[in-house]
Amino acid sequence: MMNHLLDVQGIKKYFSVTDFFGREIYSIKAVDDVSFYMDQGEIYGLVGESGCGKSTLGRCILNLIPATDGKVILQGKDFFSLKEGDIKKLRQDIQMIFQDPYLALNPKKRVGNILMEVLIIKGVADEKERYFTALDILEKVGLRPEHFYRFPHEFSGGQRQRIGIARALLMEPKLIICDEPVSALDVSIQAQILNLLLDAKRKMNMSYLFVTHNMSIVRHVSDRIGVMYLGHLIEEAATDDLFRTPQHPYTQALLSAAAVPNPHIKKDRIPLTGELPSPMNIPAGCVFSGRCPYVRDDCKKYRPTLLAKEQTLSHRVACFYA
Amino acid sequence: MEAEKNQGLIANKKSQFWAENQKLLMKIRAEERQLAVKRFWRNRLAVGGLVLLFVIMMLALLAPVLVPFGPYEMDIAQRLIAPNSIHIWGTDTFGRDVFIRVAYGARVSLMIGIAVSMLSCILGMMIGLYASYYKILDNILMRLCDGISAIPSMLLAIAFMAILGASATNVIVSLSLVFTPSVARITRSRALAIQELTYIEAMKSLGASSTRIIWLHIAPNLLSPVIVQTSFIFAKAIITEAALSFLGVGVPVPVPSLGNILYEAKTVITKGWWLVLCPGIVTALYVLGLNMLGDGLRDALDPRAKY
């Protein structure tokens, strides 16, 4: 059993709401027992709607938010139980690109200094070397040398996102977690950023955990996809498999609801009744039981685990009747 | 050989490029400074404040040149004389020239004001930053600050001076302690908001150390409100020092300060209105100028508003 690049085991993140005396009133289960793995050079898409916990999961993996339970094994090393110095080293191997390009950069620092600072943290001692490396990566993401000494507010959203990507790439990580990197951008800029990311993957054998809610983008970019709902991973498969034969009723509904840029296709939408239940009120049993069109009695009582149903071990579903 | 020569050429070119870019950076910085200064001049309030302060400071510095009297020279024969051509602002109960005493008093107040505002700024920022970053420290430090700010500043200052004894240095120490919590509070609340922002998260994910994050990323982004608050503290320090000296627990006589001139004039107010009016007006103008300047500085320092 070879070492996966990233092995997430049973991550849980519960936010507890306490009363005045510190006793817990209820807990919000943002992420509940999620396990999956990724290999080098692979792009794993994580989809789901708002409140499903995908962003929280990304931050837990990076330990930006401490997870309530679970393990993250990065290249064979247990991330959470490492000592201070080792964590810092391992941190450099896994970076993050954020959703909001307008807030991801320190507004008081010049772009060049932001990039050079990354190199200081990395340990590059020579000032000139830092300068030239930063300049180099700036050009690689499509910006020009005269942008080096400008402030972030002088750039557009797409350009800022590129600077964020440059910052992540400078660390030369093995894995980059992309948290909705293109949602805040216009269509034509989205295309540029996606091209840039795919380019980096080809040239540097980069792996991505691509978190998004847009089905066409996730299909375009990912090798494998995991679908999350209310903090649970409810289906996982290779991209083509997932889109051809989605097995979980939620995935099916999601795919049928996703708009296609083709007016001739009038889809038969699978109607989902009701609204997303609030994360404080997660149904007992299967999390989707409240809205599932095929719900049966034991769905409401027992929670299905994520298992491979068919011969292909790569397609996992959390449903009793898939 | 060929390869080495190439390496040499490349290294040369790189050094050239590097030097050029350093020059470019200097040029850009100079341009931005010019823009900031231009923006500052456009803010009439700030310019007015600066002018006012400049006038007072010129007064304080040039007074010995303009007036042949020293601040401690007593001339009993000439005491309590109203403003005339020899003593521009009259004399006090000991025959000392009021103008030169006010001028020296202005110097003392300036010194105290600068020291107090610098100290409370730095101390307050440190407390606020560390309290916001480490939750354990938060409770301790903030409760301490709450305790200090619960007591009215005048009473607290008086109490400190009573413990420490009257001297200019002790005035600085006690006023700094009194005003630090206000800076700490602003710093902490701004720092808490900034920590939620994405770029701080990004720095953490890069593996930056806490010290780097606190001082290089959080602190620069909250300088604006801190600077404004510091200028207010400067003004408050001057007034509080004047009040302390007026009550007799501030700068001890005979060293002149804007407040203890009033202290000495308490008994003879009806006979010597100039003893009250002159230091009073100078104090008021000082404070006014500082407030106006504080507003202007805040506008000029924000690189985001570039036009």
Next chain:
Amino acid sequence: MIRLNEKNLLEVDRLSVAFKTERGYLKAVDDMRFCVNTQEVLGVVGESGCGKSVTMQAIMRLFDERSGLTQYKGQVKMHGCNLMDIPFQAYDKIRGKQIAMVFQDALSALDPLFPIGQQLDEALRIHTDLDKAARQERILQLLKLVGINSPEDRVNQYPHEFSGGMRQRIMIAIALSCEPEILIADEPTTALDVTIQAQILDLLVSLKKRCDMSIIFITHDLSVVAQVCQRVIVMYLGQVVETTDVCTLFDQPLHPYTQGLLQSVPSLSGARQEKLFVIPGTVPLLNQIPEGCRFAPRCLYATSLCKETMPELEQIADGHYVRCWRCKKERSQS
């Protein structure tokens, strides 16, 4: 002058909106021309900064031209009479009654201090003469119409007690309350999840028939346009560059910008992880609008004519208008 048939509900003719800046008036919208028919959904597509929201806000007269900070030119005709002639003070009769608007972010569009029943009531009170009981009934009717279950219980709840999709429905209910003829929806589903977006789009399409109204649907998402609209106008830098019915737009886009947009979107079929087409260059700032055709600096087919003279919006095929010299030339050649 675009005239599709005599049933034009709304005709916008050479509308331009300019804002006052330090350097004079800046035209955010220039020479807008389009029309909306009865019971039709018109899609307005463009990227940020193209002026689509400004156009709609101008139609709703949300900018007060009396202050001199905004300048309007051109005509907006509804049932033949020019709305721009109506003075600003009197425009309240039109807003909400004949033309209503739904915004992108329902949470900030609804007042958090008042329960939704009161907010619905307010619209009715302004525009109708119904008494209290009749208004209450109408409110419950409207909430049912937009798909909110058990409206009697929910009518006294506050906006923050509803989810995003529900709030959007409430906004639609408020917009519908006075039976407008035109509903302007400004990116109503951009902030919503995929499944909720589908529900809202279905709702809008069904309401179009039931309430006999037309919808102007602003969005930057081409997939949504494909699903919901009958006709589409594409905007770039404050102008209409192409307008036609939705099938023709996707099958035979003529303007290079439209073609570029369609090629930049990853589809749900077709090759994965291929390089997406990217329109070269960036959108220029409003105070640096190029001479001639505004898209020329980024257009692959630009000629010297394109860079010097602005092309007019002309009919290339039946119902298909394009603002492009190349398309005009190709039509005259065929």
